[in-house]
Amino acid sequence: MKNDALITRRQILIGGLTTAGGLMLSGCSKQLPPTYGNILRMADTFTYAAHQVLLPGESLAKEYSHKDISSFPATGTTNPCDPNLRKPNETYAQLLKGNFADWRLSIEGLVARPGSYSLADLKRLPSRTQITKHVCEEGWSAIGEWTGVPLSRVLDAAGILPSARFVVFYSYDEWADCIDMFDALHPQTILAYGMNGRDLPLPHGAPVRLRVERQLGYKSMKYLERIVVKEEFDDGGKNGNIQNGWAWYVGI
Amino acid sequence: MAQVVQANLHSSTKADSRTSGHTRWVRVSHWIITASFLTLAFTGVVILMAHPRLYWGDVGNDLTPALIELPISRNYKHGGWDKVESFFQDAASPVSANRTYDIFNKNGWGRSLHFLAAWFLFAVGAIYLLTGVFTGHFRRHIVPRSSELEPRLFLQDFRNHLRMKIRASTGGPQYGLIQKCSYFAVVFLALPLIVLSGLAMSPAISAGYPILQRTFGGFQSARTIHFFAFVALIVFLLVHVAMIIKSGFKRQMRGMTIGGRHEK
Numbered sequence: 115m116k117n118d119a120l121i122t123r124r125q126i127l128i129g130g131l132t133t134a135g136g137l138m139l140s141g142c143s144k145q146l147p148p149t150y151g152n153i154l155r156m157a158d159t160f161t162y163a164a165h166q167v168l169l170p171g172e173s174l175a176k177e178y179s180h181k182d183i184s185s186f187p188a189t190g191t192t193n194p195c196d197p198n199l200r201k202p203n204e205t206y207a208q209l210l211k212g213n214f215a216d217w218r219l220s221i222e223g224l225v226a227r228p229g230s231y232s233l234a235d236l237k238r239l240p241s242r243t244q245i246t247k248h249v250c251e252e253g254w255s256a257i258g259e260w261t262g263v264p265l266s267r268v269l270d271a272a273g274i275l276p277s278a279r280f281v282v283f284y285s286y287d288e289w290a291d292c293i294d295m296f297d298a299l300h301p302q303t304i305l306a307y308g309m310n311g312r313d314l315p316l317p318h319g320a321p322v323r324l325r326v327e328r329q330l331g332y333k334s335m336k337y338l339e340r341i342v343v344k345e346e347f348d349d350g351g352k353n354g355n356i357q358n359g360w361a362w363y364v365g366i
Numbered sequence: 367m368a369q370v371v372q373a374n375l376h377s378s379t380k381a382d383s384r385t386s387g388h389t390r391w392v393r394v395s396h397w398i399i400t401a402s403f404l405t406l407a408f409t410g411v412v413i414l415m416a417h418p419r420l421y422w423g424d425v426g427n428d429l430t431p432a433l434i435e436l437p438i439s440r441n442y443k444h445g446g447w448d449k450v451e452s453f454f455q456d457a458a459s460p461v462s463a464n465r466t467y468d469i470f471n472k473n474g475w476g477r478s479l480h481f482l483a484a485w486f487l488f489a490v491g492a493i494y495l496l497t498g499v500f501t502g503h504f505r506r507h508i509v510p511r512s513s514e515l516e517p518r519l520f521l522q523d524f525r526n527h528l529r530m531k532i533r534a535s536t537g538g539p540q541y542g543l544i545q546k547c548s549y550f551a552v553v554f555l556a557l558p559l560i561v562l563s564g565l566a567m568s569p570a571i572s573a574g575y576p577i578l579q580r581t582f583g584g585f586q587s588a589r590t591i592h593f594f595a596f597v598a599l600i601v602f603l604l605v606h607v608a609m610i611i612k613s614g615f616k617r618q619m620r621g622m623t624i625g626g627r628h629e630k
Contacts, residue, residue, distance in 0.1 A: 153482065154479060160485065175573040176576055176579075182424075183453065184427075185462070186461075187427050187465060189465045192449075247424060249569050251416075251473050252471060253417030254428065255424065255426060256427050309453075315451070328573045330569060359475060360473075360474045
């Protein structure tokens with residue numbers, strides 16, 4: 115009698131786990147980011163898959179009102195051509211000197227019309243202004259107003275090809291990172307050139323930074339240089355988060 | 367009344383003495399949850415060391431006042447900010463400032479290990495809760511009986527604890543009144559609260575289900591509540607271990623590992 119009950123319980127558990135596994139797989143029938151055989155990264159990928167399956171896909175991050183705008187620390191790189199840096203970026207120094215008149219954001223990879231956009235080009239596209247909360251992995255948070263062009267607009271203009279799955283970003287402070295198409299086409303994912311009603315200040319990523327509002331702050335890359343649309347997951351190599359010990363997906 | 371309950375407890379202890387020790391699912395889940403909790407506590411402190419300031423509401427950073435500053439890690443002295451600039455014209459304008467120093471930050475592995483352990487706590491905790499309900503474990507052993515909920519009995523049990531008169535354990539789930547209440551508080555209040563306040567901090571989850579973060583009063587409030595739930599659980603852990611030692615360490619450990627004497 116006791117054994118019967120045990121088997122039943124086990125069957126329920128196994129049945130439940132199989133069902134959950136099936137849901138996971140069907141929700142992410144496409145490939146997941148690699149785990150590098152690393153148990154920490156496996157847990158990150160599991161969190162990513164769970165969020166993909168369990169969270170509503172088109173949900174927007176909370177937007178605040180103007181009076182909620184708060185003080186905002188600038189951390190990480192605050193000037194890519196700071197002479198105190200180990201490797202100040204000379205190209206960026208030139209662009210900064212010219213007030214970014216010569217700055218171009220190139221869009222390459224799996225797009226029908228690769229090209230480059232000046233600041234004026236981006237400002238000509240329809241803009242979006244959002245007041246959102248920036249949450250840093252360190253534990254602090256700040257609310258700011260961001261103005262920019264939705265990334266989806268730029269990707270539409272460039273004509274992303276059907277095989278495109280990830281969008282990779284490169285910055286002047288030599289970081290590389292990617293986001294999936296769900297985040298790339300999300301309405302609040304913008305290439306921001308304005309902050310709190312003014313041009314994006316140097317410490318916050320001038321002239322253009324990314325905003326990815328459903329992930330932690332470090333996904334919103336500052337000092338954008340280049341965008342590449344890819345089919346394969348790109349960890350950014352030695353300039354990426356993974357090889358520097360950081361999680362790729364930080365929706366938590 | 368007290369005598370009746372005492373007698374009841376006594377007789378049930380006697381009846382159960384043949385079957386002492388905890389059931390297998392309780393033993394297994396107890397230790398998986400213990401390991402998860404210790405990992406979560408350790409990595410949680412590592413994460414807190416990166417920014418050892420707590421706030422209330424939605425916003426809190428080095429440029430806004432803190433509710434509590436904890437003297438852990440060199441980041442405690444959060445000086446070294448330069449180029450303070452106002453965003454707006456007015457005097458009360460929020461500001462921007464640049465960090466000029468290298469902070470202590472081990473969140474690269476700290477956060478990922480925290481969430482790895484959290485998955486174990488969540489999964490095993492859910493199985494534990496369901497099994498506890500369906501086997502009647504909670505009803506029989508954890509939830510205090512209505513006849514027990516009497517101030518006089520609480521006072522009596524409390525006095526006994528103060529005098530360090532701790533009943534020798536059976537090594538099984540035959541618990542005293544305060545013991546039941548503290549297990550109840552851990553299982554049904556503190557652990558759910560720490561899981562929910564943790565989830566409420568997630569930018570993806572709070573976008574999908576904004577009610578969670580709103581219920582906690584904002585991101586920073588959720589973080590502060592998460593911290594105090596941790597403090598409460600650490601206090602519980604210390605008292606729990608002290609009581610295990612006081613009530614017969616060997617028998618208690620045997621009851622929670624290999625089970626009772628007679629079990630095959």
